[in-house]
Amino acid sequence: MNITGIIAEYNPFHNGHAYQLEQARLRTNADYLVVVMNGDFMQRGLPAGWNKYTRAAMAVAHGADAVIELPALYGTASAEFFATGGVRLLRQLSGVQSLCFGCETDNTELLKAIAIHLLNEPEDYRLRLNQLLSEGLSFPKARAQAACETLPNGLVPKEELEFILTQPNNILAIEYIKAILREQSDITPVPCLRTDKGYHETSLNVSPDSLLVSSSESVSGNLNLSVASATAIRNVYNKQGMTSELEAALPDTSILKLQNEYGVRSPISPEDFYPYLQYCLWRQDIKLTDYLDISEDLANRIHSVYRPEFTYEELVEAIVNKQYTYTRIYRCLLHIILDMRKSTMETQLRSNSMHYARLLAFRKDSSGLLRYWNENSEIPVINKVADGLRKLRNQNCNLGVDLLEMDIASAHLYEQVVTKRYGCTAYNDFTQGVIMV
Secondary structure (H helix, E strand, C coil), rough: CCEEEECCCCCCHHHHHHHHHHHHHHHHHHHHHEEEEEEEEEECCCCCCCHHHHHHHHHHHCCEEEEEEHHHHHHHCCHHHHHHHHHHHHHHHCEEEEEEEEEECCHHHHHHHHHHHHCCCCCHHHHHHHHHHHHCCCCCHHHHHHHHHHCCCCCCCHHHHHHHHHHHHHHHHHHHHHHHHHCCCEEEEEEEECCCCCCCCCCCCCCCEECCCCCCCCCCCCCEEEECCHHHHHHHHHHCCCCCHHHHHHCCCHHHHHHHHHCCCECHHHHEEEEEHHHHHCCCCCCCHEEEECCCHHHHHHHCCCCCCHHHHHHHHHHHHCCCCHHHHHHHHHHHHCCHHHHHHHHHHHCCCCEEEEEEEEEEEEEHHHHHHHHCCCCCEEEHHHHHHHHHCCCCCCHHHHHHHHHHHHHHHHHHCCCCHHHCCCCCCCCCCCEEE
């Protein structure tokens, strides 16, 4: 069995993702493509624009054979833990031979060299990193500069190395490779060069210059389409709904789902979750330093700047400084809302297991993949949440129960906020079945 894995968020699924799925199948000669996808909250600490079932259905409609949920504890964590969770899940699903990921460079050997350097943490790197952190640099900037200064000479020109170490998808690519090495996995990393202007690009670009591939280069012959970043797509959608420019950047199924959900279940924003954060910050029995990613210095800063009259965005703006980036703050505040503790992550990491794989969606003609997993995987594949909880409890897998219950609680909160804003019917993890296409 030759299975290729992809770790993604699909917020939303767009033409660039369809291109990556097609390239992954082509370049690895995969029998099946499995996607490990975030649930209802994103790695940058923001709520998903569309819930996990909608996004999983988009992926399966456009090339994925199965979508597995990445547990929220890992899916909302730093790049290192996000990658660890995704790679560990793929490792424990038998038959996964390759991991395909989008990045700003496809120089696999260079990415491996950087990953090994950061994994080994030689003394000169650690000393320089600590020095830069003491000078007030944020961790991402300090790590990039320390690595650039201490990596062996001659890998690539310094300017190119600086670019590689500061691009968001390169950073994730390096973390994926680190996780593969740390997990002692045989999974082969397969970088796929991004074709848009970048992850953080905020404006749409649907001119002919942004075409993905010509139809002659495409396996299916239908990817002669424009590409834009998910950030740009969300910005336009949240302000204007579906536009002709957005339609050019999205596959047909994504267009239909986004059209149907606008003003009915989306858009959704961090502001909608603010009352829950305010309640947590008001409670005197909670120590902010117990939460994932929150240091004592950051906890003190949150307490010192918080004002009840702030909006969510005003609070974030008050906390952000040279040391703490927007992404770090969003992520930390989300960990408070979702009650994600450092001790929980430490215990889960030590277990060296993801305990289960929860199936969100799959293609009906890929049932052979599910049979293979049921017979060969290290961990059970869960189709129904209630059955999964029962199985984990019967196996005395308490850590698995904890991880799954955290996902259920996170999904419940997300649906509670959506239904409060739009008055729609909530999705229920216990009654919602696997999406089949």
